[in-house]
Amino acid sequence: MMAPSAMPSLSFWFELASTYSYLTAVRIESEAARRGVVVEYRPFLLGPIFKDQGWSTSPFNIYEAKGRYMWRDIERTAERLGLPWRRPSVFPRNGLHGARLAVVAAEAGFAGRLVPELYRASFERDEDISSPQVLADILRDLGQDPEARLAEAGADRVKRALREHTDQARALGIFGSPSFVARGELYWGNDRLDEALTAAAEAPRGDGGSCGFPNDF
Amino acid sequence: MMAPSAMPSLSFWFELASTYSYLTAVRIESEAARRGVVVEYRPFLLGPIFKDQGWSTSPFNIYEAKGRYMWRDIERTAERLGLPWRRPSVFPRNGLHGARLAVVAAEAGFAGRLVPELYRASFERDEDISSPQVLADILRDLGQDPEARLAEAGADRVKRALREHTDQARALGIFGSPSFVARGELYWGNDRLDEALTAAAEAPRGDGGSCGFPNDF
Numbered sequence: 001m002m003a004p005s006a007m008p009s010l011s012f013w014f015e016l017a018s019t020y021s022y023l024t025a026v027r028i029e030s031e032a033a034r035r036g037v038v039v040e041y042r043p044f045l046l047g048p049i050f051k052d053q054g055w056s057t058s059p060f061n062i063y064e065a066k067g068r069y070m071w072r073d074i075e076r077t078a079e080r081l082g083l084p085w086r087r088p089s090v091f092p093r094n095g096l097h098g099a100r101l102a103v104v105a106a107e108a109g110f111a112g113r114l115v116p117e118l119y120r121a122s123f124e125r126d127e128d129i130s131s132p133q134v135l136a137d138i139l140r141d142l143g144q145d146p147e148a149r150l151a152e153a154g155a156d157r158v159k160r161a162l163r164e165h166t167d168q169a170r171a172l173g174i175f176g177s178p179s180f181v182a183r184g185e186l187y188w189g190n191d192r193l194d195e196a197l198t199a200a201a202e203a204p205r206g207d208g209g210s211c212g213f214p215n216d217f
Numbered sequence: 218m219m220a221p222s223a224m225p226s227l228s229f230w231f232e233l234a235s236t237y238s239y240l241t242a243v244r245i246e247s248e249a250a251r252r253g254v255v256v257e258y259r260p261f262l263l264g265p266i267f268k269d270q271g272w273s274t275s276p277f278n279i280y281e282a283k284g285r286y287m288w289r290d291i292e293r294t295a296e297r298l299g300l301p302w303r304r305p306s307v308f309p310r311n312g313l314h315g316a317r318l319a320v321v322a323a324e325a326g327f328a329g330r331l332v333p334e335l336y337r338a339s340f341e342r343d344e345d346i347s348s349p350q351v352l353a354d355i356l357r358d359l360g361q362d363p364e365a366r367l368a369e370a371g372a373d374r375v376k377r378a379l380r381e382h383t384d385q386a387r388a389l390g391i392f393g394s395p396s397f398v399a400r401g402e403l404y405w406g407n408d409r410l411d412e413a414l415t416a417a418a419e420a421p422r423g424d425g426g427s428c429g430f431p432n433d434f
Binding site for chain 2: 185
């Protein structure tokens, strides 16, 4: 097996409130591993990007037919993928604290275990992932020190890092979640996970997408 | 082989200006035939439905990042499907006359041959399908009488039928193109063609989706 740094990689850009991102987050690690691809976790906030478009909430709430369709489409897709989806009682759910925690986890190398758990809490158990208690329980289950990690997540440095991620997402042309960047190409949506991973896996060694933030699409 | 009326069916709702619908229109007949599904052609206009949302043009023109992504995503998907896509010089292109002609073709039983040709003219040859000359050429190639068919397409009855299709689309919760209805379920997007056809093909005989306009989703 290659060292992770020599393996092809894919950036996974996600907003924790996003329903379609749940379908991706709970299977991206195994799907990527099958193809020898390393996942780089990039939490960001869709709120500011939606605001740029003049939206004060999710377009699924603004455009009724689109929203109605999404809830049914997610249900069908979860069934097809064998995932225990449950429609959350609040949508969109505030993902700010979870996203900051994901920044910490990405730096400390446990995002691949934390991020799916955040989505499971929200979209399988209808838990409020803006609650420190819910986040602490998840951290404890992962063998992390809840108090220390939550304190880190609240640090100015981490707040700034999340804002920078959101700015980078905007600069990459990201407008929804999940989004992927592989070999300088942007892919949007759970429906594009396979295509993005295939592109990442085909990357010649040394062009693994860990080259920063490509902008040639 | 079953008589067409006894075969499962799928309704294909399409707006001729829609880029993603090109990817569907040029392959839906062969994909459906493989599964023993009959395609029912339902041309409609997205303009009035977009207007309901406060949009005066395609959202791909209104939301820049989304539009930029769409053009690239279409290019990649066409390549993956082996389709000779060419970005049109005008977008969205007026599909009113083509849609009326598609209503005529659906009634007369040649929509399965006409509709892909309309999309090919627009998205492979960059031809203006609002021009009577372009439509006449397509009709002639299909062995139809251009003058007679274009006169039919301009009849009040056909104009009304297209308006009714658009109203039915709205009532079905359709908000984009291509859309499909199979077994009372709505599916949206070229990405859902396979899933919709699979659902249609699984329909028990007599529940073929030719039951009108289901509204239980």
